Amino acid sequence: MKDYKYIGKNVTRIDALDKISGAATFVDDIDFGANLLYAELIESTEASALIKKIDISAAMKVKGVYKIFTGKDFHNRFGLYMKDRYVFAQERVRFVGEQIGAVVAFTPEAAKSAVALVKVEYEPLPAVLNQMDALQSDAPLLHPEVENYPRVPWFYPKAGTNIAHWRKTRKGDLGKGFAKADVILEDTYSVPRYAHCALETHIAVAKFDHSGRLTVWSSSQSPHTQRHLFAEALGLSHKDVRVITPYVGGGFGGKAGVTMEIIPAVLATQLKGYAVKLRYSREQEFTNTYQRLGVVAKIKMGATKDGRITALEHKLYWDAGAYVEYGANVVNAVGLSASGPYCIDNVSIDSVCVYTNLPPGGPYRGFGYSEMLFGLESHISRMAQQLNIDEVEFRRINAIKPGDETAYGAKMNPSGLQDCIDKAAAAINWGKKPVSEDPTKVIGQGFAAFWKAPAMPPNASSSAFLKFNEDATINLLISGMDIGQGYQTVMAQIAGEILSVPPAKIRVETPDTDRNPYEWQTVASHITWSCGNAVKNAALDAREQIFSLIHRVYHYPVDVLYLEDEAVKCKTDSAFILPLQNFVVDGIMTEDGTFKGGPVNGCGMFMPEFSSTKDNPETSQGGHPNVHYTVGAAALNLEIDKETGKMKLLKVALAIDAGKAINPDLVRGQITGGLLQGLATVLYEDMRFNEKGKLLNPNLTDYKIPTAKDVPEEIIPIIVEVPQPDGPFGARGIGEHTMLPAAPMIANAIEDALGIRIKSLPITAEKVALTFLQEKAKQ
Amino acid sequence: MKEISFMLNDEPRNVQVEPNEILLDVLRNKLGIKSPKCGCERGDCGACTVLLDGKAVRSCLILAVEVENHNITTLEGISRAKLSALQEAFMEFNSFQCGYCAPGIILAVTELLEKNPHPSLEEIKESIAGNLCRCTGYTPIFDAIMSLTGKGTK
Amino acid sequence: MSLAHEFAYYKPLRLEEALSLKQQYGNKANILAGGTDLIVNIREGVLKPDLLIDIKRIKELSQLNWGNDTLFIGSNVTFAELIENEVVQKNFVLLHDACKTIGSTGIRARATLTGNICSAVPSLDSAPALLCYEAMIHCAGTGSKREIPVREWFLSPRKTALQEDEIVTGISIKRIPDxxxxxxxxxxxxxxxxxxxxxxxxxxxxxxxxxxxxxxxxxxxxxxxxxxxxxxxxxxxxxxxxxxxxxxxxxxxxxxxxxxxxxxxxxxxxxxxxxxxxxxxxxxxxxxxxxxxxxxx
The missing domain is CATH 3.30.390.50 (CO dehydrogenase flavoprotein, C-terminal domain)
Structure with missing residues (x-):
């Protein structure tokens, strides 16, 4: 393997100093001066109702209140993949917490006090609070006009129903597949909604100045997508909209696309000259941003006694919430990939996006795959049991290999799934589980494999500008977001490798759409791959300029030149060493005193030109909707207290194929972090709504995320590297994947330990204890 | 309005406040101290942690008027001369990702190490059990602290 | 953001001043010691006091006294102090256990045992210990003093036997040998x-x-x-x-x-x-x- 200087090395994060010294600036850390107004939302208390009257008279009297806006002031509709949302509710509300209007005041306290005095009169309508009810033929319709909403061409809503999109994937002949099977197992699994819980809540500040230019500072994973949606919704030119995104205090998908940010942007257009700030409270963070979708999954699987899966029927019904402009693409992504990381000849997948009167579902780390894999990987383990085959072996037999055909007909990319399975199993000594010394405790082993592809439009692209400075340090201008994963560092490593400049000498500033070139969004675990390619191309462009200048001045052929230790060197003339800082801005002086060259500025872009969503809507065959999959496997030893149900994670191993780990420590950081986030969705968290659609735990007291005392005793991160041919240095994304195996792995370990099968999340200590008790009573 | 005076990062400061103003907001909006972050305003998350007379407390649950004549230390005060060994260790072990919880966690651990330079893993966990981090899974934080106690290895 | 509700704030030096304010304001005045519950309750609109009486300067309320086999825990005493106190560690293990389970380090550095029992929530971790030790709650009004046995303290969720014009000055527990x-x-x-x-x-x-x-x-x-x-x-x-x-x-x-x-x-x-x-x-x-x-x- 090629010896790299910075690639594959544990380079210190280039944002480290900012973040551990307190210097890192987040949106709320920016001062906006005296002309700052604060917005607070008037929110629906009903899950489904018509708005009869809004009385703002008492609220207007509060000292410090400037103006109050409602749906009649703005009729703008917006959305990423489907335009089904309004800035403010138009006559009708569809979930508790939906924004009806906003009070704008000179202090946040005045705005908050005034909101409490706004009186909204409703005419309640019947509400549907779960997707199975919403699918009934007599269910009230949330969006009677759904088929008329502007949307991407790969969405298929069903008129006259609550179905906003239905992804169908068909491969082979299901009937024949089941006919060949020796064992057929059918069951249903369910997963509730979850919240991202980034520590920084959503915030955006917008200013529409007297020249008609809109600037928005937001905590966002998607500066350019936000600019585009603001321009589109407000009828502004893209050049007149500027989105500035400083550091983001955690994203996890929740700050992708546009949610609340459109509100201050729209308000600002009516408040010329002022900056308008909207900062979400922790409660609003729970009630009116994207949530992870809930799902009910029905799985029927058949296999032969020698362990080959012959048929899979997978039906997923998603609780997508009141607006699905982003969430419907989660449904779509899973609808293509619900075969899991297996090669199965006969597959039928139905992934159905259902409107409900709950907050909008949207992207959440894993993009639907965690939910899908809970059912599928639970089912795989149970199939193996019925076939009397070791479940790891069963996975090995069916694991998808490079070149195999996916359920929608495209070929599987190079990947090391077998290797991941073997290494994860070996790491916990699979099959030889330890025995607890405590008689009230029992240890089980659990396993799960996973895969995930980036879900993105076929033309999602990245670009990069790279500027050399006088001292041959570099400013790299890119528009992905470092939401914590270490993106800036990895991009600096890529540019540094090609230009022989240490990453510590490269500054990557957070994006500003006026200055930094286009990036679609920081989602889908695709920026290491996509933006990494753009950065690589920008560095190559700069290198080409450097070599061509050297050739012009010193007449060495370009192909004997190379860069090393921040200097240009020559393979045929070892005496030639020209430090970059001698010329990358000032050029090279020639004999007659004139200068050649000038500032070296590289430019690069990347778009996956092979990707296409053009397929047959009845089968999904024919397109190439996914650029590649990242695969992996995980295994654990779980100790369970048989009486209390409390679970202790003794040892967890997670193996993932990163293609090439550009910074292995950062990959391991994604494993420890993502794994705990995944474990939390199994062991602790869930969003609970009452019968009126109101969230019962909108705070970190009762929707609690794991603390330092809730981490596994030992985590074994394993990096597998089967290069991605079109990835920068072979790299592919791994950020979301690390949470995917958590839920089924735990469920499988519980069955191994206690002989009980839990088919719904979360799997709390209470659920384990009571299920085990019930099971014992039956015996 | 009442004028209060207190020591902020070893410097005397005076500021006019109303009784209902929260310490976190006064630090951030009236005194320009931005490292304490707002995460929940209920004491659940620990992002707003500051040291009050050397003890880690929640600045979102304290009125500014309460700290008259007391000492407040924030990450700005810790970082001023040079980075502490703890901060260096946080850099080495990638003990943060998005960075939002880092100021609070560094202050909480600063208090711990002041009292107990060789804490056990259990004591480390206890000291930051009220500081939530959604990104790291905490393990890299433990590793950094353990490296300072002489008990840890990388 | 700061609290939307407005109130006056007073930080007396003497208990008598606090009591006379409490007599004057009744339930429109709240006592502020650690504030970890109080500030949340004001922020969320559960409480709307006209006055906060900060008792942290009243020295007698900050006592943690051990004598005659009895521990007096003044109203300003925090959980952190109790956890670190050797008398508690040695003689009141049940209370020590309970204190360690409350909140987190950052909360325990401010939150007080007295504040805890005044919140009177059903899930009150300190209550089983105080009930087992048969603690006495020391209350003072203007010109009056009384001690309430802890078993008579909790009336219903969030409601205690404390009168509107009274202040809890502390809690006493007696060592139970063996x-x-x-x-x-x-x-x-x-x-x-x-x-x-x-x-x-x-x-x-x-x-x-x-x-x-x-x-x-x-x-x-x-x-x-x-x-x-x-x-x-x-x-x-x-x-x-x-x-x-x-x-x-x-x-x-x-x-x-x-x-x-x-x-x-x-x-x-x-x-x-x-x-x-x-x-x-x-x-x-x-x-x-x-x-x-x-x-x-």
Whole structure:
């Protein structure tokens, strides 16, 4: 393997100093001066109702209140993949917490006090609070006009129903597949909604100045997508909209696309000259941003006694919430990939996006795959049991290999799934589980494999500008977001490798759409791959300029030149060493005193030109909707207290194929972090709504995320590297994947330990204890 | 309005406040101290942690008027001369990702190490059990602290 | 953001000043010590005081005094102080156990035991200990003083026996010689959490017992039926099972966001059984970490 200087090395994060010294600036850390107004939302208390009257008279009297806006002031509709949302509710509300209007005041306290005095009169309508009810033929319709909403061409809503999109994937002949099977197992699994819980809540500040230019500072994973949606919704030119995104205090998908940010942007257009700030409270963070979708999954699987899966029927019904402009693409992504990381000849997948009167579902780390894999990987383990085959072996037999055909007909990319399975199993000594010394405790082993592809439009692209400075340090201008994963560092490593400049000498500033070139969004675990390619191309462009200048001045052929230790060197003339800082801005002086060259500025872009969503809507065959999959496997030893149900994670191993780990420590950081986030969705968290659609735990007291005392005793991160041919240095994304195996792995370990099968999340200590008790009573 | 005076990062400061103003907001909006972050305003998350007379407390649950004549230390005060060994260790072990919880966690651990330079893993966990981090899974934080106690290895 | 509600703030030096303000304002004045509950309640509109009386400068309320086998815990004494106090560690193990389970380091540095009992929530971790030690709550009004036994303190969820014009000056507990205690808490997390259920057990000598619980009834309570059954008997497996059989007569749990009634009912059996077994071990000098008893880390 090629010896790299910075690639594959544990380079210190280039944002480290900012973040551990307190210097890192987040949106709320920016001062906006005296002309700052604060917005607070008037929110629906009903899950489904018509708005009869809004009385703002008492609220207007509060000292410090400037103006109050409602749906009649703005009729703008917006959305990423489907335009089904309004800035403010138009006559009708569809979930508790939906924004009806906003009070704008000179202090946040005045705005908050005034909101409490706004009186909204409703005419309640019947509400549907779960997707199975919403699918009934007599269910009230949330969006009677759904088929008329502007949307991407790969969405298929069903008129006259609550179905906003239905992804169908068909491969082979299901009937024949089941006919060949020796064992057929059918069951249903369910997963509730979850919240991202980034520590920084959503915030955006917008200013529409007297020249008609809109600037928005937001905590966002998607500066350019936000600019585009603001321009589109407000009828502004893209050049007149500027989105500035400083550091983001955690994203996890929740700050992708546009949610609340459109509100201050729209308000600002009516408040010329002022900056308008909207900062979400922790409660609003729970009630009116994207949530992870809930799902009910029905799985029927058949296999032969020698362990080959012959048929899979997978039906997923998603609780997508009141607006699905982003969430419907989660449904779509899973609808293509619900075969899991297996090669199965006969597959039928139905992934159905259902409107409900709950907050909008949207992207959440894993993009639907965690939910899908809970059912599928639970089912795989149970199939193996019925076939009397070791479940790891069963996975090995069916694991998808490079070149195999996916359920929608495209070929599987190079990947090391077998290797991941073997290494994860070996790491916990699979099959030889330890025995607890405590008689009230029992240890089980659990396993799960996973895969995930980036879900993105076929033309999602990245670009990069790279500027050399006088001292041959570099400013790299890119528009992905470092939401914590270490993106800036990895991009600096890529540019540094090609230009022989240490990453510590490269500054990557957070994006500003006026200055930094286009990036679609920081989602889908695709920026290491996509933006990494753009950065690589920008560095190559700069290198080409450097070599061509050297050739012009010193007449060495370009192909004997190379860069090393921040200097240009020559393979045929070892005496030639020209430090970059001698010329990358000032050029090279020639004999007659004139200068050649000038500032070296590289430019690069990347778009996956092979990707296409053009397929047959009845089968999904024919397109190439996914650029590649990242695969992996995980295994654990779980100790369970048989009486209390409390679970202790003794040892967890997670193996993932990163293609090439550009910074292995950062990959391991994604494993420890993502794994705990995944474990939390199994062991602790869930969003609970009452019968009126109101969230019962909108705070970190009762929707609690794991603390330092809730981490596994030992985590074994394993990096597998089967290069991605079109990835920068072979790299592919791994950020979301690390949470995917958590839920089924735990469920499988519980069955191994206690002989009980839990088919719904979360799997709390209470659920384990009571299920085990019930099971014992039956015996 | 009442004028209060207190020591902020070893410097005397005076500021006019109303009784209902929260310490976190006064630090951030009236005194320009931005490292304490707002995460929940209920004491659940620990992002707003500051040291009050050397003890880690929640600045979102304290009125500014309460700290008259007391000492407040924030990450700005810790970082001023040079980075502490703890901060260096946080850099080495990638003990943060998005960075939002880092100021609070560094202050909480600063208090711990002041009292107990060789804490056990259990004591480390206890000291930051009220500081939530959604990104790291905490393990890299433990590793950094353990490296300072002489008990840890990388 | 700062609190939307406006109020006056006063930080008296003397208790008399605080009392006279309390007499003047009644329930429109709230006492501020640690503020960890109070500020949240004001922020969320549960309380709308006209005046906050900050008692942290009143020296007598900051006392933590040990004398005559009695510990007086002034209203300003925080959980952190109690945890670090050697008298508590040595003589009031049950209280020490409980203090360690409350909130997190950053909360315990401010939150006070008195503030805790004044909140009177059903899940009050400190209550089983105080009930077992038969603590006295010291209250003062203008020109009056009284001591309320803790069993008469909790009236209903969030309601106590304190009068509008009174201030709690402290809590006293008397050492019980030859006693061994334990507080077992069940939460969803190993880290900071509110109790799903809590049991305090005190064994005096080898044949006297006190039991108290929290989060299992509208108010924290002693379990007198179980005590009556156990008193006079040595601890053994048979007694433990008989005690457990009486749990349904002692508790009246509900289903809430933290767990179901069914689990609370069931888990109380496990808690009591393990608690009694652990107390046996403690009485024979073994170190027992109560948190680990239920399977927490």
């Amino acid at each position: 006693s061994y205690g334990i507080y077992i808490k069940l939460g969803r997390y190993s880290g900071e959490d509110l109790a799903q259920a809590g049991w305090g057990i005190l064994m005096i000598g080898d044949k006297q017992y006190r039991f108290a619980h929290c989060a299992l009834s509208p108010i924290p309570k002693r379990a007198y039926h179980i005590e009556d059954l156990c008193n006079g008997n040595s601890l053994n497996a048979d007694l433990i099972e008989k005690a457990i059989a009486l749990i349904p007569s002692e508790i009246n749990p509900i289903t809430d966001i933290r767990c179901t009634q069914k689990y609370r009912m069931y888990i109380s059996e496990i808690m009591l059984r393990r608690g009694l077994m652990a107390i046996q071990k403690r009485s024979s000098g073994k170190y027992i970490e109560p948190r680990k008893l239920m399977g927490d880390v």
